[in-house]
Amino acid sequence: MKRLVSVILVLVLVFSLAACGGNSNGNAESSKTGSEQSSSGSAVAEGSDLTLWIFLNPESQEDPRNVVLKNIVDNYNKNNAMKNTVKVESIHYSKFEAQAIQAAAAGTGPDIINVYTDMLKQHIAGGTIQPMTKYAEEFIPTLEGYTYSADSLKINNEIYSLPWESRTFVFWYRNDIFKEVPTSLSGLSKLAGAQSTALAQGFVIGLSDGSKGASFMESFVPFIRSAGGTLFDDSGKAVFNSDAGVQALDYVKSLVDSKAMDKSTLSLGVDEIIDAFKAGTILSCNAGTQRAAAIRASELNDKIVSAPMLGFKDNEPSPAVVAGQSLGIGKFSKNPEASFDFIKAFFTKESQVDWLKAKVLPALKTVYDDQEVKGMANYDELLTWNEYASKGKVEFYPADYSELSVKLVQAAQNVIFGGKDSKTELDNAANWYNSKNNK
Structure with a gap:
């Protein structure tokens, strides 16, 4: 009898340790997509690890746009309420579509993808991007002075990306040669x-x-x-x-x-x-x-x-040709909501002002009313570009x-x-x- 009781006690102890060990391993091996318990027992969000594919390189200061991107990513990683972490992978613009579509064919790709509006249909056909209509239609009305309407961004009644800039093409010349x-x-x-x-x-x-x-x-x-x-x-x-x-x-x-x-x-x-x-x-x-x-x-x-x-x-x-770099949710993003949360960081007033300082036409027209922007040496030139671009419209070319x-x-x-x-x-x-x- 004593032997039987001893065996039962040993089994209980083994199962108890196994249960504790299972919980410990589960927490240690979990990815940053859920939550853990704090010492007080309340849930603490861990967030998601997200990858952004874009033509800019935040590790280089050669282009002022690289610096703006780095600031946006660093600030987001430090301050976002969802506790997400974004990592940037830079791809040269001339190779971007080919690499993205090749990755999608293999069933992989980024959580957030930067797409030039001229090439958006190519990305849709290549399966690199997913619709984000429900997020975009809720977000766009909160953007005061946004250059684009929700309807203007739809392809087959779906919104796939949000332009964070508005560019046009102009004539550059030497005024010492051309009087x-x-x-x-x-x-x-x-x-x-x-x-x-x-x-x-x-x-x-x-x-x-x-x-x-x-x-x-x-x-x-x-x-x-x-x-x-x-x-x-x-x-x-x-x-x-x-x-x-x-x-x-x-x-x-x-x-x-x-x-x-x-x-x-x-x-x-x-x-x-x-x-x-x-x-x-x-x-x-x-x-x-x-x-x-x-x-x-x-x-x-x-x-x-x-x-x-x-x-x-x-x-x-x-007639002005208008296009823009835009952000969308990657086809294989495991957390579309977290991906869109990062996309919103490109549209804060601070980010849009920084893009304008980098000589990039912002997507929010209200930025031109900012006192800091008005003090820029090339403010008149920026206004000329904006006025010219406002007479054009974004066009999505075939795949x-x-x-x-x-x-x-x-x-x-x-x-x-x-x-x-x-x-x-x-x-x-x-x-x-x-x-x-x-x-």
Whole structure:
């Protein structure tokens, strides 16, 4: 009998220790997604470990935007009520879509993903991002002066991302070379050709098909709109092979004919053009307002001026092309609510003021009323950009837009340096696109 009692006591002790050990291991191995008990017995939130994929690098101070990002992330990690921790993984913008879509195909990806609005449909098709309509529709009304409405951000009745900036593309020029801004694109071609030298090109549009042909498209789109055309009709059919498209492409060719630019433009993308403009070997160019910080770092800064992008009609700028970097919830986020909680940090007044200081147009127009902002040396220029951008609207291009962009810049190469006909080359590109998409 005593032996039986002893065995029972031993078993009770073993199970008790096992139960305690199980609880201990469970707490030690749990991820930061739940809560633990404090000494008083109340729940203490642990938060979630979140990953942000973005083109900026918070470990670098080369770009002022990197510094703003670092401050936002550091402040969020220190102060957010959910006790979340965000880690940034930087990916170069030219490789971003490919890497994100490749990761999604393997069933992985970040909790928060930065998406350029032009490429949003590509991310949706690639499965890198999930709808966040319920969070966004509740949050947007709290944003005083937000540039975008909920309806303007919807694709198939869903909101996938919130733009935290609003950029447009403008004409940058040297006021020691161009005493006055030309009144039209034709005037620019003649004046820039006259100012070109063996060491400096008067006006340049990059014709490299690298980086998705961004430099060419950033000028071709507003040019075709200035001529009264568009890339696509309402059904999504490519219609850039119109008279307006021909006029826009012929104009780019005229820049070589007038000697405003030369064959070196074949190897130039956006980054190379900005570097050459800063160095003084390009005298004028079109570039996005988000490039201002880099441009203003030039030793020639006191001679650099910006203006709305020129159009085909005298004193009528090309219609503003508006786009923006935006944040969305990654397709494989395990805690969408926590992911959106971080997204909101980009829209505080402090964050938006900091973006403007970094020469980035903020998403909240009310920032321009801030006294600190009004004291900025380039405040008038910022207002000019904002006014120009306010006349445009965000447009979500099709999922294969980057593929089409390369086709179009190759068509331009064939026309400008291969002697091909503009209409024929645009027809070929449009027919390829429409056939590919059953349009």
